[in-house]
Structures are given as structure tokens and as C-alpha cells.
Amino acid sequence: MFNWLKKSAVTQTPQAEPWQNALLAIRQQAPVFKAIHTVILVASGKGGVGKSTTAANLAMAMANAGVRTGLLDADIYGPSLPTLFGLTGQKVSSPDNKLMQPLQQHGVTLQSIGFLVDPEVASVWRGPMASQALLQLINETIWPELDVLLIDLPPGTGDIQLTLSQKLPVTGAVVVTTPQDLALADAQKAISMFRQVSIPVLGLVENMSFYLCPSCGAHDDVFGSAGGLRLAERHQVPVLGQLPLQGSIRQQSDLGVALTQGDAAMAALYHDISLSLLQRVSGELPEYASVEIKITDD
Numbered sequence: 283m284f285n286w287l288k289k290s291a292v293t294q295t296p297q298a299e300p301w302q303n304a305l306l307a308i309r310q311q312a313p314v315f316k317a318i319h320t321v322i323l324v325a326s327g328k329g330g331v332g333k334s335t336t337a338a339n340l341a342m343a344m345a346n347a348g349v350r351t352g353l354l355d356a357d358i359y360g361p362s363l364p365t366l367f368g369l370t371g372q373k374v375s376s377p378d379n380k381l382m383q384p385l386q387q388h389g390v391t392l393q394s395i396g397f398l399v400d401p402e403v404a405s406v407w408r409g410p411m412a413s414q415a416l417l418q419l420i421n422e423t424i425w426p427e428l429d430v431l432l433i434d435l436p437p438g439t440g441d442i443q444l445t446l447s448q449k450l451p452v453t454g455a456v457v458v459t460t461p462q463d464l465a466l467a468d469a470q471k472a473i474s475m476f477r478q479v480s481i482p483v484l485g486l487v488e489n490m491s492f493y494l495c496p497s498c499g500a501h502d503d504v505f506g507s508a509g510g511l512r513l514a515e516r517h518q519v520p521v522l523g524q525l526p527l528q529g530s531i532r533q534q535s536d537l538g539v540a541l542t543q544g545d546a547a548m549a550a551l552y553h554d555i556s557l558s559l560l561q562r563v564s565g566e567l568p569e570y571a572s573v574e575i576k577i578t579d580d
């Protein structure tokens with residue numbers, strides 16, 4: 283067993299005080315956009331590393347702890363938020379034919395290009411058109427008062443990511459990667475991109491860090507070992523957490539069900555990561571101080 287996994291598992295009940303302190307500090311900050319207090323980009327260099335899954339689960343964990351949370355799916359070429367929240371085929375309404383009413387699920391306010399157009403239509407949009415559509419999406423949504431708006435960016439570091447990073451009032455960014463060399467090289471590009479546009483990198487999430495066999499408990503570093511931790515150290519970026527490659531994450535994501543309704547240990551990991559993230563945007567934890575994560579066998 284892993285010490286950090288055991289430690290996280292016992293903290294699954296939201297500890298009111300740290301959340302409340304962070305929330306209070308965030309609510310004292312002036313909104314950065316409409317009535318939204320903080321905007322956090324969730325990015326990855328490489329596709330398929332679990333960025334959308336991580337963004338969705340962090341959003342659910344925050345909402346579960348009482349944070350007024352929104353999630354914008356900016357992954358225009360592969361919107362997965364409708365599936366992740368069990369809202370496939372649903373469309374947003376527009377009471378005045380101008381502004382859009384976002385959807386609500388698992389306590390999270392949601393908007394996605396997938397709620398507006400057929401994903402196949404969006405998939406042929408070129409860079410400037412896609413960036414414009416996304417800016418319109420965020421501007422023309424009737425966002426309620428939010429403590430945090432998470433934005434699930436498309437993978438990569440191209441024109442769309444750069445335009446959004448420059449044009450949106452961003453508080454900070456989270457970079458999701460696997461420990462695999464190929465993913466790390468691209469995660470490094472994402473960190474560099476944010477630094478170039480002066481967006482604080484709030485932390486790195488190492489996803490699919492390892493596989494823990496549910497029957498025999500054997501541990502397998504499927505994508506290599508601790509690559510994300512080394513990358514974070516090199517760039518002085520905090521590690522917000524490590525998530526195992528776990529069947530329950532894939533299954534519950536496909537079903538659009540919150541992990542809190544199933545896998546309590548995994549839900550606890552997302553809970554801890556989102557608290558750490560919130561403490562950083564609230565200024566309670568220093569931006570670049572790393573969370574110490576030790577992977578040790580008993």
C-alpha cells in the first residue's frame with residue numbers, strides 16, 4: 283500500500299476548516315470576470331493523458347466541498363464534458379436568443395461546445411474560428427456567481443491555447459501529464475507557454491502514475507516512474523497530486539457518474555488535489571512551493 287493513498291483515503295470527508303479558509307480568501311478577491319472570482323485553466327501538452335477526466339473530477343470534488351464551481355469545456359475538437367457528466371445529447375437553452383443558460387450536474391455549472399453544435403461541425407473549425415467560438419462561449423454564457431471556473435483546454439500549445447491564455451482573465455493553470463517521456467516533453471511545452479504569457483502554473487497533476495492490481499496488489503509503473511515529479515522539480519512547479527491508472531475512473535467517467543458515488547478512495551485523492559489547488563489560488567499556500575509526495579511501499 284502507498285502511504286499517501288492511505289493518508290488521502292482517510293481525509294475523504296471534507297475538512298471544513300481548510301476549505302472554509304480558502305473559500306473566504308477567494309470570495310474576498312474581486313471577481314476577475316463577471317461574478318467569477320477565479321479562472322483556472324486545465325491543460326496538457328499531449329492528448330489522452332486524462333486532462334478532461336481530471337478537470338471533471340476536480341470540479342465535482344470542489345462542488346462536493348461547497349465551492350461554487352463552473353467547468354467550461356474548451357476542448358473544441360473533442361468535447362468530452364457531456365459524456366463525463368452524463369449529459370450526452372443535451373443542449374443549452376437561450377431565454378433571450380442571445381445569452382446561453384449553462385447546464386447543472388453533480389453541483390457543477392457546465393458549458394461545452396458539445397451542448398451547442400454537433401462535435402463533427404466543430405471539428406473542422408480552423409484555429410482563429412475555434413478561438414473566436416470559445417471566447418464567445420465564455421462571454422455569452424449566463425454564469426452564476428462562481429468561486430472557481432475551471433476551463434478544460436484542448437491538448438497542445440497551439441494558437442487556440444495561446445489566444446485563450448492571453449484573452450481570458452486567467453488566475454492560473456494546472457498541467458496534467460502522465461509520467462511517460464513523450465507526455466512530459468509536451469507538458470514542459472505547456473509550462474513554458476504559460477510562463478511566456480505570465481500565467482502562474484499552480485501545479486502539476488501526474489495522472490496514470492501507476493497501476494495497482496486490485497486482486498493481488500502488485501504495483502506497475504505502466505508509464506514510467508515519477509516523471510511528473512522530476513519535471514515539476516526542474517521547473518519549480520508544485521505537484522498537486524498523483525492519480526493511479528484505475529478502472530473505476532474510466533468506468534465512472536464513461537457513465538457520467540461522480541466518483542463520490544462510487545470509489546471513495548479515488549474521490550479522496552481528487553478532494554485533496556482540489557483543496558491544494560484552492561489553497562494556492564487563495565494565496566494560502568505559496569504558488570511554487572511543492573507538496574511533498576513520497577511514494578513508499580510499506
Ligand SMILES: Nc1ncnc2c1ncn2[C@@H]1O[C@H](COP(=O)(O)OP(=O)(O)OP(=O)(O)O)[C@@H](O)[C@H]1O
Nearest residue numbers: 329330331332333334335437526527528531532535
Ligand atoms: N487515472 C485514470 N485511470 C483510468 N483511466 C483514466 C484515468 N484518467 C483518464 N482515464 C481514461 O483515459 C481516457 C482519456 O482521458 P481524457 O479524455 O480525460 O484525456 P484527455 O487528456 O482529456 O484527452 P484529449 O486530449 O483527447 O482531450 C478516457 O477513456 C478516460 O476515462
